[in-house]
Amino acid sequence: MKAFKSLTVYSEKAILAGIFTEKPHDDDDLLAMEELQRLAETAGARILTSIVQNRHRPDSATLFGKGKVEELNALAQSIDADVVIFNNDLTPAQVRNLEEALKLKVIDRSELILDIFATHAQTRQAKLQVELAQLEYTLPRLKHLWTHLSKIEGGIGIGQRGPGEKQLEMDRRIARDKISKLKNEINELQAHKVREVTARAENYTVSLIGYTNAGKSTLMKRLTGADVLVQDKLFSTLDTKTHTWQFSSGQKVLLSDTVGFIRNLPHNLVASFHATLEEVSQADILLHVIDVSAQNAEMQIDSVNAVLKELKCLDKNILLVFNKIDLADDDLHLSMLRNKYPEAISISALSGTGMDILEKTVNSHMHGKQNEIELIVPVQNGKLLAYLSEKGRILSKELKKTKFHIRVMLGNRDAVIVKRMNNERSSEGRGTAE
Ligand SMILES: Nc1nc2c(ncn2[C@@H]2O[C@H](COP(=O)(O)OP(=O)(O)OP(=O)(O)O)[C@@H](O)[C@H]2O)c(=O)[nH]1
Ligand SMILES: [Mg+2]
Structure with a gap:
């Protein structure tokens, strides 16, 4: 598969681009662009500027309208950009047309997230899952890559199979074989993990879930003392880690940290991480960690619920945990959230506030049910x-x-x-x- 373009945007000079289909655009659109910026920064890109267009119907060939593509082209040249990162999902044809028009690498949000996952994957299982997601993402795009190449090589006659087409068939077969091998290997690794956890089945299992950067790993560290990676970046944790959480009564439960969720999580990623996320569906209790200092905390809650729905986990025992209350200085926002979710427990994983109430609530849920x-x-x-x-x-x-x-x-x-x-x-x- 020589036709792959390099995915990584690490240390590249980037322009962020987005299209707002609602007129006038709302705060959520702006927050989505901010989130794209955080994603691009996490991937190591150097962000130069951003460009947005209000347009009810995105252009089917280039997403942006013709004039806006020209404006983007001039902008990219004047500041010597390496890559344009779109907030909207692009079709393979749109990527190709934009790359031709701009003579630059063009990627969309899903590719950016794949890039971050690829660089953050640590364990063998996480690495395999990312590779699977990348292959699944690229497979439907192979056709366009090779048609493109055939054209450059002089095109193919009717009824005649050009070198690009033969190569495409071979590449597709290689990709499919690789996909099924990866799936098998991931399932074996996961089955091994499940056997290990089942061996400890007399324990209650609690899973930490939530939007990326909500503070799940910080809470894991606080409750279990485990030395886990905590950083102010998106998708720091990509695999489930399980540690023992011992209550002050001496009772022990197993606590698992998981990969964070994000709005419109690329479908390939959810599918590839299904094995890891299966642990979520097997947990006795889910602690849904929410960063209440985020302006769009409600959108984050809804996005997490959407993934839980996809995993068929919405009917599980879920406790809402408002984290980072030390940062929530907007009283109005916090009291609005508290009104809407009166059952939520307020904590600060960083300072330790509320750990006793969290423990008591989990304990009573365990026994109450x-x-x-x-x-x-x-x-x-x-x-x-x-x-x-x-x-x-x-x-x-x-x-x-x-x-x-x-x-x-x-x-x-x-x-x-x-x-x-x-x-x-x-x-x-x-x-x-x-
Ligand atoms: N002020 C404050 N910061 C917090 C709190 N909890 C976590 N953080 C910070 O939030 C950032 C993200 O924390 P993590 O624990 O890595 O978040 P996560 O949910 O595991 O994130 P991913 O694994 O990337 O999905 C870090 O900079 C933490 O120090 C808190 O209660 N208060
Ligand atoms: Mg984490």
């Missing part, structure tokens, strides 16, 4: 015993003659199921409930 049940189960009832160890937290298990005496913590629904399973057996004269 759980039931302690005692059962007498015949050793032959393998199905029920397997169900108990999968769904419950076994507190004690004692074999008396041919029956296990078990005390187990179970959620409401599982408690009903287990009692029914045990009653079915006892009606056959082989088991007894409580």
Whole structure:
């Protein structure tokens, strides 16, 4: 795949560009451009300036209108830019047309995010997942890259297959093979991780989720003492790390840190990180960490909920955690958020404020939703015993003659199921409930 252009914008001189389709554009548009700037800075680009256009319908060939492309061209030449980064998603044809018109590298927000993920990936699994996302992103674009090349080579006759076309087929096959290999390898790594976590299944699991830069890793560090990477950059954490969080009562739970979310997260990335995010769907409680000092905290909450919906996690036990309250000097904004989300817990992961309330709330949720049940189960009832160890937290298990005496913590629904399973057996004269 020689036709790949270099993705990285590290130390390149960049112009940020965006199109606002709403007239007049609102604060959210401006905040989106600010976010693009933070993303570009995180990727290491040197931002020279930005250019926006209000246009109800983006141009299908070049996104910007003709006049605006000319203006951008003149601007890029006068300040000697290396790359233009668009906030809007570009079609492969738009990228090609803009690159031809500007004689510059052009990338969109999704590519920029892929670039950041590629440079931040540390673990083998994160690296494989990023590679998968990049390949999935490039596969539909290969056609355009090779058609482009064939034209340069003099075009292809009707019914005749040019070198570009043959190469395209080969590249597609190579890319598809690579994609399925990567998927297999990622699934194997994830299965290994899940086995490790299941081995500790008697523990409760809590996952930290939230918009990128909300302070998840800072909270992880504060609660578990783990030495995790914290920085004022987007997407610092790309893989799940699990550490033990010990309550003041001595009780222990497993706490996982995860990759941050962002609005319009490129679909390829969500799909590629599915394995990592699966841990989120298996957690008993999700702590949704929110940076209340961000002006667009509500949009961030909605974006996180959109990803949770995609992961089918919205019906999970989710606690909202307002973080960075030490920074929230806009009382009005904070009280508006508190009115809207009265159940949220306010903390500062940095200073430690609110850790006791957070611990108490998690603790009461753990027990509030759980039931302690005692059962007498015949050793032959393998199905029920397997169900108990999968769904419950076994507190004690004692074999008396041919029956296990078990005390187990179970959620409401599982408690009903287990009692029914045990009653079915006892009606056959082989088991007894409580
Ligand atoms: N003032 C203040 N800063 C905080 C607080 N919590 C986190 N930060 C800062 O916010 C920035 C991001 O923190 P991280 O913990 O890396 O955020 P994250 O959610 O893990 O971010 P990603 O992994 O990049 O998605 C860092 O500069 C932290 O020092 C807080 O309670 N108060
Ligand atoms: Mg982090």
